[in-house]
Amino acid sequence: MITEPRTLPGFMELLPNEQILFEQMKQKIEKVYQKFGFLPLDTPVLELSEVLLAKAGGETEKQIYRFEKGDTDIAMRFDLTVPLAKYVAKNYGNLSFPFRRYQIGKVYRGERAQKGRFREFYQCDIDVIGDGELSIVNDAEIPSVIYQLMKELGFDDFTIRINNRKILNGLFESINQKENATDILRIIDKIDKIGADATEEELQKLGLEQKAINQIMSFISINGTTNEKLEKLQKLNIENDSFKIGLEELIEVVKYIRIFGVPDTNFKVDLTIARGLDYYTGTVYETFLNDYRELGSVCSGGRYENLAEYYTDKKLPGVGISIGLTRLFYKLNELNLIKANKYSMADVLIIPMTQEMEKPIELASQLRSLGISTEVYLNDKKLKAKMKYADKLKIPYVIVIGEDEITSGTVKVKNMETGEEKQSKLIAEEIIDKLK
Amino acid sequence: MITEPRTLPGFMELLPNEQILFEQMKQKIEKVYQKFGFLPLDTPVLELSEVLLAKAGGETEKQIYRFEKGDTDIAMRFDLTVPLAKYVAKNYGNLSFPFRRYQIGKVYRGERAQKGRFREFYQCDIDVIGDGELSIVNDAEIPSVIYQLMKELGFDDFTIRINNRKILNGLFESINQKENATDILRIIDKIDKIGADATEEELQKLGLEQKAINQIMSFISINGTTNEKLEKLQKLNIENDSFKIGLEELIEVVKYIRIFGVPDTNFKVDLTIARGLDYYTGTVYETFLNDYRELGSVCSGGRYENLAEYYTDKKLPGVGISIGLTRLFYKLNELNLIKANKYSMADVLIIPMTQEMEKPIELASQLRSLGISTEVYLNDKKLKAKMKYADKLKIPYVIVIGEDEITSGTVKVKNMETGEEKQSKLIAEEIIDKLK
DSSP, rough: OOOOOOOOBBBBBOHHHHHHHHHHHHHHHHHHHHTTTTTEEEOOSEEEEHHHSSOOOTHHHOOOOOOEEEEEEEEEEEEEEHHHHHHHHHGGOOOOEEEEEEEEEEEEOOOOOTTTTTTTEEEEEEEOOSSSEEEEEHHHHHHHHHHHHHTTOOOOOOEEEEEEEEHHHHHHHHTOGGGGGGHHHHHTTHHHHHHHHHHHHHHTTTOHHHHHHHHHHHTTTOOHHHHHHHHHHHHHHOOOOOHHHHHHHHHHHHHHHHHHOOGGGEEOOOTTTOOOSSSSOOOOEEEEEEEGGGGGSSSSSEEEETTTTTTTTTTOEEEEEEEEHHHHHHHHHHHHHOSSSOOOSOOOEEEEEESHHHHHHHHHHHHHHHHHOOOOESEEEEEEHHHHHHHHTTTTTEEEHHHHHHTEEEEEEEEETTOOEEESSSSSHHHHHOOO | OOOOOOOTTBBOOOHHHHHHHHHHHHHHHHHHHHHTTEEEHHHOEEEEEEHHTSSSOOHHHOOOOEEOOOOOOOOSSSHHHHHHHHHHHHHHGGGOOOEEEEEEEEEOOOOOOOOOOOOOEEEEEEEEEEEOOOOOOHHHHHHHHHHHHHHTTTSSEEEEEEOOOOOOOHHHHHHOGGGHHHHHHHHHTTHHHHHHHHHHHHHHHTOOOOHHHHHHHHHHHSSSSSHHHHHHHHHTOOHHHHHHHHHHHHHHHHHHHTTTOOOOGGEEEEEEEEOSSSSSOOOOEEEGGGGGGOOOOOSSSESSSSSTTOOOSOOOEEEEEEEEEHHHHHHHHHHOOOOOSOOOSSSSEOOOOOOSHHHHHHHHHHHHHTTOOOEEEOOOOOHHHHHHHHHHTTTTTEEEEHHHHHHTTEEEEEEETTEEEEEEEHHHHHHHHOOO
């Protein structure tokens, strides 16, 4: 009996040529993380529900894949932050702080399936965790990682938007709206989507007086260069400790971001950014492709007071970012925006035209030992079918080895893109020269 | 309330230094697969139970993590072969054959938890799938991939053992034991563990006549060099088609293995190897570290007639291997047998001793742009604590930048292993020379 070979909706499964692009993106991100010395981490996809859901609630909990196996109540991870918190609390005594880790792995959310939304997706995270304290300079290094990352992915016109939650919280305290802070944050976080008028309206609905609304609106409409914005914030003279500390932090972060070599064209202070509602406590980041704002933030994160309060009494402040790679890849691929170094796995396909395999295989081994991915076409087909195979796989170079080539000790290297063919001696070095 | 941060039993979670070794092993395997031009594949961890379990049964099915989410009956993949079968059947029209793919990913089996057994583990697979037919030369390329792989992992004294299931099946047919074939295979597959006497005993228990047992025992005790074994097999003069075809295939495979450059010291014909009981139909492989036979086969696989018969009418013969990386890593690590290129993520730790961060950060950027993973210690600690951090993370080089260094434009590079310190100008190129 034949079962129809289906894949679950909301689960990405790519054809080989797309998978190659995906792997390259993943690897570029990983390489940047590694260059900054972040340590690799791999945690289980499955955790005890009791542990994984120690903090979760509301929307998140509904989306969890959760089940029982024997007597064990198990859940699939829905992000890489909770497993990190568990890991750091569990291994506290064996880790060196600041603990800088990257993790690239699949996470699971049983969301309503729709185009461009995934139930299984890769997150690519970095976090720096301090033991008790963590210098503000770390908050400035993170944007420099984002900057390198975006460059590596082939983007130039992007903006890292930076804010500090303490400034927002201080502002709300100063206008006696502390208890409404979460709601106000949620509203102003949407200003880019809904516009200023709708924002005011929503603030009214929340029951704010016009005076408070005016102060919020004039605050979030502060504009100008980064330095001008910082000056205007100082001139607001808001007498609130949280506001003052937040502003000091933001000034420090901006100062160090520049030292880290991120140009002013690629970052800016954006006072409307708040990110997660109760998680972040200081610096927050979002990153936008300026020509494709509709993609939303492609890389976001921020500073938090306490990573693992649900697992330990130790105070573990941290700062980090996350990239939702699966969705990002899907969108960039749809828009044809992925810049790849190569579109095939093999650099060279060697096509033997006789039963004599020694020369083709020997040449393949030579090429591989020189770092060139090489495939030998081992099956009995007509030349045309073999060439079509190379073409479909987008292999850039083909070397045909027939009677003539074996007798004369030469090979023909064909550039599949230009169609150009060159005869040369059967020496790998020469072929490599051609491949360059 | 504090929840104890636990990890599920049977799920590997490593400390950073071990994780670095694990990642290196994984990457070495991936690099070899890529060098041979295998295409990357990534399939979902979750599949429809109906699809994933179309074939499974018995022991495997009991171990499956399976659950319902809404109305959907879902299962976690327990290997990478069934998802491959589904993928090839589903995407048949969009793939080029032979379809050569590698996949490295986690699979799940709810086995009884015990030391060295894992419920979540990485498999690293390659398979070559033909459309209708697949040349026997592919069966010889696979051992050459294993050979490169083992070399890359730092092993020299290993043996790839090769057999052909048709030879075994033909032998059993020739002594009228076809219906007992599965049982006999299971018994002789264990001969290395239980010895010849116990093997004979088990064959007797199965009800075999002494004559048949003698033939089996003399068959599996064929010895000598590879060529001698092949000659002795021919001289058995067993009049059975399956036996003859199997022997011809084995002779071909041995011939091409040599052409693929695998030395006779690293492979041999082993007539006792049968592998999976009903899956493989031709060539089979196992790979042993000769000094650590107790690890069992570290890399196994073989040829199968039909990959996806449960999903399509198309005949898709294939040949492949799998490495159970998690268990292999665990065992090698336990035996201290892992050869690593590096034991830390960062090659260099830069330690600023003043508030002046420009020089340290600038140097870090320079080093990174030259491919050297560099971390700047960004937190306010005593020098001793910073050095201890470098030491615990096994970072090989430390550069301390204090007042003197900034004024003089020089830096001290300390080799953490030898303790040797060298003063040099603040020029990245010079530091790189030292790092070499």
